[in-house]
Amino acid sequence: GAVVSQHPSWVICKSGTSVKIECRSLDFQATTMFWYRQFPKQSLMLMATSNEGSKATYEQGVEKDKFLINHASLTLSTLTVTSAHPEDSSFYICSARLPGLAGYNEQFFGPGTRLTVL
Amino acid sequence: GDSVTQMEGPVTLSEEAFLTINCTYTATGYPSLFWYVQYPGEGLQLLLKATKADDKGSNKGFEATYRKETTSFHLEKGSVQVSDSAVYFCALRLKAAGNKLTFGGGTRVLVKP
Numbered sequence A: 001g002a003v004v005s006q007h008p009s010w011v012i013c014k015s016g017t018s019v020k021i022e023c024r025s026l027d028f029q030a031t032t033m034f035w036y037r038q039f040p041k042q043s044l045m046l047m048a049t050s051n052e053g054s055k056a057t058y059e060q061g062v063e064k065d066k067f068l069i070n071h072a073s074l075t076l077s078t079l080t081v082t083s084a085h086p087e088d089s090s091f092y093i094c095s096a097r098l099p100g101l102a103g104y105n106e107q108f109f110g111p112g113t114r115l116t117v118l
Numbered sequence B: 001g002d003s004v005t006q007m008e009g010p011v012t013l014s015e016e017a018f019l020t021i022n023c024t025y026t027a028t029g030y031p032s033l034f035w036y037v038q039y040p041g042e043g044l045q046l047l048l049k050a051t052k053a054d055d056k057g058s059n060k061g062f063e064a065t066y067r068k069e070t071t072s073f074h075l076e077k078g079s080v081q082v083s084d085s086a087v088y089f090c091a092l093r094l095k096a097a098g099n100k101l102t103f104g105g106g107t108r109v110l111v112k113p
Helices: none
Strands: A004-007 A010-013 A019-025 A032-038 A044-051 A067-073 A076-081 A090-097 A107-109 A113-117 B003-006 B011-014 B019-021 B023-026 B032-038 B045-050 B056-059 B062-065 B075-077 B086-094 B100-103 B107-112
Touching: A004 A090, A010 A019, A019 A032, A019 A090, A019 A113, A032 A067, A032 A076, A044 A067, A044 B100, A076 A090, B003 B086, B003 B100, B011 B019, B019 B107, B023 B032, B023 B086, B032 B062, B045 B062
Parallel strands: A010 A113, B011 B107
Antiparallel strands: A004 A019, A019 A076, A032 A044, A032 A090, A067 A076, A090 A107, A090 A113, B003 B023, B019 B075, B032 B045, B032 B086, B045 B056, B056 B062, B062 B075, B086 B100, B086 B107
């Protein structure tokens, strides 16, 4: 199946710094990518939908100025957590939607990035 | 709003045991239902799906039937293997909600030899 990678797989940063997480579709072009956040023992919560060449669509309650999303190419979307604080510590997961299929366009998920803010 | 509830884990089983993971949903329309599996160190993978009532999704020995009357989509496997150890997520998707996936909390399954 289609492969999605994330980099880095884990990152530790100091409070107040910014962290960039990359999501790449390795063997297909994805016009749409999604960013999720997962707290321990909780479900994945959709943060935003990233569309290539246009602004991301954020879910209610997600600060767009804090979680900057850029989808500059058909294979790369980035999530930048700006001025990170300990409460931003979480597991961030991206997915990419395979275009062109009729009906349900399956999402392919990356392995996730664990962010720890000290 | 739309939501998915699944049983909390961890679920610990012996090899060849029968596995059931309960999943119920709340939705304002008629969702499509999914089970995803996440093996250690990997991304979520679609395991099976059902798009309408009474549909049965199946894959790799796993089955789940879309029960509209009980709003459920329980996952079952008759004889688990150690390689089935993973986290399983139930999810729904509604066209009216922009085809976004809504996930349950995940159930960790550990199969011991």
